[in-house]
Every structure is written in structure tokens, then in C-alpha cells.
Amino acid sequence: MINIDTFAYNSKLKDRDPMEKLLFTFVTLSVCLWANSIIISLTVLLIMTWSTIYGGGIPRTVYFKLLLIPMVFLIFGVLAVAIEITPQPYEFLGSISFFNFYLGVSKAGLITATQLFFRALGAVSCLYYLSLNTPMIDVMSALRKLRCPKLLVEMMSLIYRFIFIFITTAETMIIAQSSRLGYSRFMSGYRSLSLLISSIFIRSYQQADKIYTSLESRGYDGELNVLEKSKGYISTGYLKVLGINVFLVILTFII
Amino acid sequence: MSEHILQTKNLSYSYPDGTTALDDINVNIKRGQTTAILGGNGAGKTTLFLNLNGVLKPSSGNVIYGGKSIEYSKKGLTALRQAVGLVFQDPDHQLFSASVYQDVSFGPMNLRLSEEIVRKRVEESLIKTGIYDLKDKPTHCLSFGQKKRVAIAGVLAMEPEVLVLDEPTAGLDPKGVGEIMRLLKEMQQDLGFSIIIATHDVDIVPLYCDYAYVLDEGKVAMEGSPNEVFSKAELLRNLHLRLPRIAHLMEILRKNDDFEIGNFASTISQARKEIKRWRENLRLVNK
Ligand SMILES: Nc1ncnc2c1ncn2[C@@H]1O[C@H](COP(=O)(O)OP(=O)(O)OP(=O)(O)O)[C@@H](O)[C@H]1O
Ligand SMILES: [Mg+2]
Numbered sequence: 001m002i003n004i005d006t007f008a009y010n011s012k013l014k015d016r017d018p019m020e021k022l023l024f025t026f027v028t029l030s031v032c033l034w035a036n037s038i039i040i041s042l043t044v045l046l047i048m049t050w051s052t053i054y055g056g057g058i059p060r061t062v063y064f065k066l067l068l069i070p071m072v073f074l075i076f077g078v079l080a081v082a083i084e085i086t087p088q089p090y091e092f093l094g095s096i097s098f099f100n101f102y103l104g105v106s107k108a109g110l111i112t113a114t115q116l117f118f119r120a121l122g123a124v125s126c127l128y129y130l131s132l133n134t135p136m137i138d139v140m141s142a143l144r145k146l147r148c149p150k151l152l153v154e155m156m157s158l159i160y161r162f163i164f165i166f167i168t169t170a171e172t173m174i175i176a177q178s179s180r181l182g183y184s185r186f187m188s189g190y191r192s193l194s195l196l197i198s199s200i201f202i203r204s205y206q207q208a209d210k211i212y213t214s215l216e217s218r219g220y221d222g223e224l225n226v227l228e229k230s231k232g233y234i235s236t237g238y239l240k241v242l243g244i245n246v247f248l249v250i251l252t253f254i255i
Numbered sequence: 256m257s258e259h260i261l262q263t264k265n266l267s268y269s270y271p272d273g274t275t276a277l278d279d280i281n282v283n284i285k286r287g288q289t290t291a292i293l294g295g296n297g298a299g300k301t302t303l304f305l306n307l308n309g310v311l312k313p314s315s316g317n318v319i320y321g322g323k324s325i326e327y328s329k330k331g332l333t334a335l336r337q338a339v340g341l342v343f344q345d346p347d348h349q350l351f352s353a354s355v356y357q358d359v360s361f362g363p364m365n366l367r368l369s370e371e372i373v374r375k376r377v378e379e380s381l382i383k384t385g386i387y388d389l390k391d392k393p394t395h396c397l398s399f400g401q402k403k404r405v406a407i408a409g410v411l412a413m414e415p416e417v418l419v420l421d422e423p424t425a426g427l428d429p430k431g432v433g434e435i436m437r438l439l440k441e442m443q444q445d446l447g448f449s450i451i452i453a454t455h456d457v458d459i460v461p462l463y464c465d466y467a468y469v470l471d472e473g474k475v476a477m478e479g480s481p482n483e484v485f486s487k488a489e490l491l492r493n494l495h496l497r498l499p500r501i502a503h504l505m506e507i508l509r510k511n512d513d514f515e516i517g518n519f520a521s522t523i524s525q526a527r528k529e530i531k532r533w534r535e536n537l538r539l540v541n542k
Contacts, residue, residue, distance in 0.1 A: 005393075006396075009392070009393060009396070135393065136353065136393075137352075137353050137354040137357070137393065157352060157353065157357075158351060160353050161350070161351060161352060161353045161394065161395070164353075164394075164395035165347055165395075168395075207347075207348070210343075210345075210348035211348060211349075211351050213305070213310055213348075214341075214343050214348055214349040214351075215351060215361075216310050217305075217308045217309075217310050217336060217341045217343075218336065218340075218341075218361060218362040218365060218409065218410070218413065219333055219336045219337070219362060219365030219366065219413075220365065221329075221365065224351070224352075224361065225361065225364040225365060226352060226354075226357035226358070226360050226361050226364060227356070227357065227360035227364060227370065227373055227374060227377065228356070228357065229354070229356040229357075229390065229391070230374065
């Protein structure tokens with residue numbers, strides 16, 4: 001998560017209009033899910049991978065490693081879909097018998113599974129495109145522009161900020177504990193961990209209190225009113241989003 | 256217009272758990288000056304500052320701004336918080352947004368200014384504090400000193416009359432200390448605000464401050480110009496503080512090494528002047 005965050009701030013697409021990226025992600029994602037065709041899914045996967053690696057300049061190895069993470073879940077999920085258990089061997093391409101049952105793979109099941117696999121992978125690539133190329137701050141400012149409930153966006157932004165404060169706190173505390181041999185044996189490690197968790201809990205409470213005080217001193221009145229940096233975005237990107245997705249939809253109907 | 260922009264009269268404050276953090280404090284802050292609040296850990300500096308900004312309400316006594324007791328109504332507090340800007344000890348307690356730009360814009364936005372004016376102020380304070388290049392970086396990727404500057408920029412953008420800084424130099428490297436202090440003094444000359452700083456760093460006091468208060472256990476233990484305060488070395492040591500290095504050196508020279516240095520000196524330039532004068536005297540005597 002932290003890594004994805006740093007990549008987003010270094011992406012070459014960082015300064016593109018976040019709204020455009022959000023739209024590109026979710027429209028393409030919807031088309032990919034709706035089309036339910038291996039070719040479309042592969043095309044989406046290709047487009048998104050290309051945009052992320054060449055457009056955003058995210059290192060290839062990092063990208064493929066990240067893509068491997070959902071792969072594990074995907075493979076298990078897809079296996080569950082592909083493998084059927086029936087009392088009779090029914091149109092199976094191959095099967096093993098098992099007491100009175102047959103464990104096998106049918107042609108239809110195999111097609112569904114493959115479709116599902118690529119559809120999910122295409123969808124994941126869309127989300128990676130967004131998260132690897134868009135700093136969280138920009139995502140939130142786009143959500144704000146989309147009239148997302150204010151409270152929700154404020155919560156998101158506070159949580160996002162706090163995550164980093166707590167990770168740093170937790171890191172320092174873990175280092176401090178290990179330097180006093182807190183994790184050298186199983187039992188002491190167990191105890192150190194419980195201490196760590198409880199003190200992080202107390203810290204977060206205090207932190208929230210302190211932030212509230214400081215917000216108050218700057219005139220907080222229940223709403224975090226802030227201004228976004230104004231950037232002159234060019235809107236040709238929207239045409240690209242439209243173009244690509246019209247192409248995908250037409251492709252779906254042709255094949 | 257009174258000479259004092261901010262005052263406290265018999266100010267006392269106890270925390271809900273019963274700790275008496277401030278006890279009968281009388282402080283007078285002169286317009287356009289830099290005032291230091293010195294004191295060891297737990298002396299009550301932060302608590303005093305929270306009272307000055309209206310975040311805490313005194314248990315007894317008053318805070319007086321521009322000759323008038325402050326009102327704890329919503330309107331009164333908004334006015335006070337615009338006039339008295341508070342920069343917190345730990346920037347992580349102040350920066351609530353992951354975006355530098357957003358964080359700095361928060362204060363002026365609360366003053367209900369137009370977007371144009373807010374943008375202008377944000378850009379100006381980012382430039383003045385020397386962090387304009389950081390405006391696209393997320394807060395969590397900044398160094399401590401950079402976060403401190405963002406915190407200062409966030410308060411400066413509100414254009415306060417009094418800038419109150421809690422330990423502005425703690426955690427900074429020596430170069431950073433000089434930079435921040437010079438920055439503050441330059442801005443003070445440009446904008447004419449008054450500065451109050453809490454610190455244990457006694458070395459910066461004679462260099463940058465016009466007046467000093469020493470707090471101890473919630474009471475004002477000493478006050479005066481920096482040289483007046485630092486000429487009472489024994490008293491100061493009892494209050495968990497020490498002399499500025501130069502003042503200490505001059506004290507040793509005078510007491511142990513028979514240098515007949517008349518005037519008190521606590522900065523390098525003052526000491527240089529005094530030592531030169533001593534040498535001239537010596538030459539005259541030898542002739
Ligand atoms: N929220 C709180 N509840 C109860 N007591 C508190 C609270 N905050 C501070 N105190 C107490 O009030 C006294 C003054 O604290 P304060 O934070 O003002 O000191 P300080 O001069 O800022 O110290 P430091 O130099 O360490 O920052 C201390 O004795 C402290 O323990
Ligand atoms: Mg303090």
C-alpha cells in the first residue's frame with residue numbers, strides 16, 4: 001500500500017486530470033465487466049498495462065509483481081468454477097471418479113472459468129492504473145468534484161493522513177522494542193505485540209485529540225474547508241477515454 | 256491603540272484532572288516585538304499558548320487582546336483566532352491533510368475569504384516560508400523541518416497580528432534553527448506582526464527576542480530583557496534552564512579568570528565588543 005502510494009506520486013501521469021483518470025478507470029472497468037468476452041478483457045488488460053508502464057513509467061517488474069498478488073485468489077476462485085462434482089460423468093473433458101462421484105472439467109465450465117479469469121484480471125488492471133498513477137489527494141479532490149458526500153471525503157482524507165502517522169509511530173515503537181530484545185523470544189514477542197497494539201490505540205486517541213485542538217485554533221467549525229491546487233487541465237484526455245471505450249463496445253458487437 | 260497587543264491578567268488554568276498548569280500569570284506582549292517564554296518541561300508554556308488562542312478557557316483571570324477582554328462566543332473566538340495564530344510544537348499534531356496546499360488553505364478558508372484571496376495568501380505564505388517547491392509533495396514525505404515550515408505557512412496565511420510559536424526550533428538542525436528564526440524576523444519586519452515563542456533553547460533568545468518571561472510550575476518566575484534575565488545565572492539554573500553559551504563563557508572569564516568585563520554580554524557580537532573594549536583598556540593601562 002505504501003509502495004503503491006510512492007509510485008503514484010512519481011508517476012508521469014500524476015499531473016493529468018484526476019477526473020479523467022477516474023473516468024477512464026471506471027468506464028473501461030464497466031465495459032470490461034459488461035462485455036464478458038475474453039478478447040475484450042485481454043484488450044483492456046493490454047491497454048491498461050500499456051498505459052501504466054509506458055504512460056505512467058511504473059517499473060515493469062513492480063507492475064507484474066503487483067499483478068501476481070490477485071492471481072493467487074483468482075486461480076483458486078477460477079478452479080472452483082471450473083471443477084464440477086456430479087454423480088454421472090456428464091460431458092466432461094476429463095474426470096476422476098471418487099466413490100460414487102465424478103470430479104471433472106466440462107467444456108462449458110472451462111470457458112466460463114477462462115472468461116471469468118480474464119475479466120477479473122482486466123478489472124484489476126483498471127484499478128491498478130488508477131492507484132498507481134493517481135495520488136490519493138487527487139482521487140479525493142475528484143470525488144469532491146463529483147459531489148461525493150462531504151463527510152465521506154473528509155473522513156477519507158483524515159484516515160489517509162493518519163495511516164502514515166501511525167505507520168511511522170508503529171515502526172519507531174517496533175524498533176525501540178526490538179532494540180530492547182522485545183521480540184527475541186516467542187512469549188516476550190507476544191507481550192511486546194500486545195503492548196504495541198494497546199499503545200497505538202491510546203496514541204491514536206491522543207493524536208485525534210491534538211489534531212482537533214489545532215484545527216480549532218485555526219477556526220475549525222465542523223467542516224474541513226480547503227482549496228485544491230488549481231491546475232489548468234486540458235480536456236483532450238476525455239476524448240481518448242470516449243474513443244477507447246466506444247472502440248471496445250463496437251468490438252464486443254463485432255465478435 | 257494600546258502599547259500592549261496581548262495581555263493576561265491573573266490568568267490561572269487547571270486541567271480537568273486537577274493539575275494546576277497556570278497559576279496567576281501576568282504577561283504583557285508589546286506590539287511588534289518578539290517575546291520569549293522560557294521554562295523547563297511541564298512549566299506551562301503550551302497551556303499558556305492554548306489560553307492565548309482561546310482553545311482553553313481560563314479557570315480564572317482574563318486574556319486581553321487589544322485592550323479588551325476576549326469573548327468566548329463563536330464570533331469572539333473567530334476574531335481572536337484570526338488575530339492570534341498558533342503554531343504547534345509537533346507539526347504532526349497540526350497538519351491534518353496529506354496535501355500541503357490544502358493544509359495551508361484551511362485557515363484562510365475558515366475566515367470566509369473569497370477563493371481568489373485565499374489562493375493569493377496560500378501562494379504568498381508558501382513562498383515566504385521557502386516551501387513553494389514542496390506544494391505538490393504529500394505531507395508524509397516531508398522531513399520534520401519541512402513539516403514545521405508547512406505548519407508555520409498554514410498560520411501565516413491567516414495573516415495574524417500575533418504569531419505564537421510553540422518551540423519553533425525544537426528538532427531542527429543548527430542551520431534550520433537559524434533559517435527559521437531569520438525567516439520569522441524578516442517576515443516580522445515586512446508584515447509588522449508580534450511574535451511570541453516558547454523555547455528551552457536559551458541561545459536564540461538574546462539573538463532574536465526583545466523581552467523574556469521565565470515560567471516555572473505555572474508561575475512567572477522572572478521577566479525582563481534577555482540580558483536582564485540572563486544576568487541572574489543562579490536563579491535561572493534553579494528553574495531548569497541555563498545561560499546562553501556565550502553568557503556562560505563571559506561569566507567564567509569574569510569570575511574565574513579575572514577579566515574585568517563591565518557589561519553583560521550574551522551574544523557573539525556583544526561579547527566581541529566587550530572583549531575588545533577590555534583589550535583597549537588594558538593597552539591604555541600598560542602605556
Ligand atoms: N491534557 C492534560 N491533562 C492534564 N494535565 C496536563 C495536560 N496537558 C498538560 N498537563 C500538565 O500541565 C502542566 C503544564 O504542561 P505544558 O504542556 O503546558 O508544559 P510545557 O511548558 O509546554 O512543557 P514542554 O516544554 O515539555 O512542552 C504539566 O504539569 C502537564 O503535566
Ligand atoms: Mg509544550
